[in-house]
Amino acid sequence: MTAGLPGTGIGGMFYLVSAFATPLWQAYLRVRGRRSHGWGLVAAQTAIAGVILAAVWATGWLLGVALRASQHFIPTATTLPPGNLLPALALLFSVGTLAAVLLGVELLRLCVRRRADREIPIDRHQSRRAVAAGERPGRVLLLVFGAVVAAHARPAAAQGTLATGPLGRADSAFAAGDARAAEREYAAVLATDPWNSHATYRLAQLHRHDPRLALRLFRRYVALEPSDPWGYMAVADMLARAGRYGEALRWYHDALRLAPGERDAVVGRARTLVRARRTGAAIAAYTGWLRAHPTDAEVRRELAAARVAAAPAITPLVGGSRDSDGNTTLRLGGTAELAAPGPTRLGVRVTREQVRDGVTAIGLDELTLRATARPEGALQIDAEGGATRVDAVGGAGATLTPTGQVRVRWREPMGGPAVDVRARRNVIDASPLLVTNRVVRTEIGAIVELPLASRLKLRGIGRTAALSSSFDLNHRTTLAGVVAVAVTPSVELSGQMHEIRYSRPSSAGYFAPRLIQMAQVGSYIELETA
Structure with missing residues (x-):
């Protein structure tokens, strides 16, 4: 018998089968014109059997819900059978046990009857044979039904065993920090049972370094467990890391709909708003959480950082250079930015530079x-517009030159192609001779990046510029190809080929050969702070 489940003992299952067979027997008697006990008793017994069967199924379902809920608190302590395996196995094992017992009873009955037949008179033997012949069809049908159920119960039990073994080993490896072994075992579980939500979630966690695969697995988990807010939060977190902030906020909204007071959902949404530079909405989200949880120190620190990011800011600027010809530059100034509760930020930059x-x-x-x-x-779009004033020098008076820049950057969120387009106009200030000759560069260029593999990228660079001075106009074109390998997310090694052409030589103060070709090997390190 199956302990703890109502009506699943051998006697209980025999009663259920008999009760559900009663309407068929009553209909048979009515068709044959025989006397019956009426449909009232039949309906009552069938209703009782239906209630017992519903209780068996509900108990198995509640056990599955309890185990699934316990994984949020002790994720590696329990192994969750897939789907509706618990309620199905409860019924299948009980009916299979009943079929086995009935089969054993029938076999014993045949053995006992053969021994007794030797001492029974012929007339009694004939009567008993007739009775047995009348009872045998019903028993045979019951045995056939039990055998079919047992045949279905064995594959289901075998499937549960196959899923439980690798899943238990995978959970142990995950708890021990052995990511490679855990990944292998979780993949084995999903190969046997593609609907195992626990293995799907864990495998997605192990593949966070591959955003495309992790996002696909987390979405699969949400499809398997649509009532679990943690699945929605995991998808939102991956989308936010990829820069798809609008989609991430929609997934956080779904998570908050299921769990309005869940801290990770509220704070995760606020952090995504900060990344999207919607600091006004982020401040409101942080403030609402602290109103109900005033002792949350981490959220209080993040709220302070968001207020600083949204507040007006003044930044000093200090810079300079020195080349091999003895030319030096020194620039002093500052930038001021207005308050920015939304994704657009406005500011002004003022500088004073000396070139010697x-x-x-x-x-x-x-x-x-x-x-x-x-x-x-x-x-991301950056735009600048203004003017540069050059002091009077020699016999020339002071001049005012319009300057500006527009830069548009786009990158596919999941590490795909990237495009960087820039147009700018500025005064060349590397030496006093260039400034005296009023050399101005007007340039447009683009950088296109294509991923060839997970860490290998191909980058193409193209620029064209017009260099105007007080006495000539020159043109420069630049073409370059770069093969880059990302050693880590912030460190890159590259090999580069550059070709630069000028339309004519110039005496305005810059080097302008007809053709320059360069081969370079370089490294690039990027450090980002919140």
Whole structure:
């Protein structure tokens, strides 16, 4: 018998089978015109059997729900059978046990009857044979039914055993920190049981370094467990890491609909708003959480950082350079940015620069208005516009030159192609001679990046520029190809080929050969702070 489940003992299952067979027997008697006990008793017995059967199924379902809920608190302590395996096995094992017992009773009955037949008179033997012949069809049908159920119960039990073994080993490896072994065992579980939600979630966690695969597995988990808010939060977190902030916020909304007071959902949504530069909405989310949980120190720190990011900011600027010809530059200034509760930030930059060569010194003043917008996580637009004033030098008076820049950057969120387009106009200020000759560069260029493999990228660079001075106009074109390998997410090694062409030589103060070809090997390190 199956202990703990109502009506699943041998006697209980025999009663259920008999009760469900009663309407068929009553209909048979009615068709044959024989006397019956009426349909009232039949309906009552069938209703009782239906209630018992529903209780058996509900008990198995509740056990599955309890085990699934316990995994949120002790994720590696329990192994969850897939789907509706618990309620199905409860019934299948009980009916299979009943069939085995009935089969054993029938076999014993045949043995006992053969021994007794030797001492029974012929007339009694004939009567008993007739009675047995009348009872045998019903028993045979019952045995056939039990055999079919037992045949279905064995594969289901075998499937549960196959899923439990690798799943237990996978959970143990996951708890021990052996990611490779855990990944192998979870994959084995899913090969046997593709609907195992626990293995799907764990395998997605192990593949966070591969955003495409992890996101696909987390979405699969949500399809298997649509009532679990943690699945929605996992999908939202992966989308936020990929810069798909709009989609991430929609998934956090679904998680909060299922669990309105869940901290990870509330705080995760606020962090995504900060990444999307919607600091006003992020501050409101943090404030709402702290109103109900005033002792949450981590959220209080993040709220302070969000308020700093949204507040007006003044940043000092100090820079300079020195080349092998003795030309030096020194730039002082600052930037001021207005409060930015949304994804667009406005500011102004003011600088004063001195350019020297040991003999001549020239000053430049720059005033620039700036705007930065991120309408989507994958797209960023930077625009600047202003003017540069060059001091009077020699016999030439002071001049005012319009300057500006527009830059549009887009990157496919899951590590795919990237495009960087830039147009700019600025004064060349590397030496006093260049500034005196009023050399101005007007340039447009683009960088296109294509991933060839998980860590290998191919990058193409193209630029064209017009270099105007007080006495000539020149053109420069640049073409380059780069093969880059990402050693880590922030370190890159690359091999590069560059070709630069000028339309004519120039005496304005810059080197302008007809053709320059360069081969380079370089490294690139990027450090990002929140």
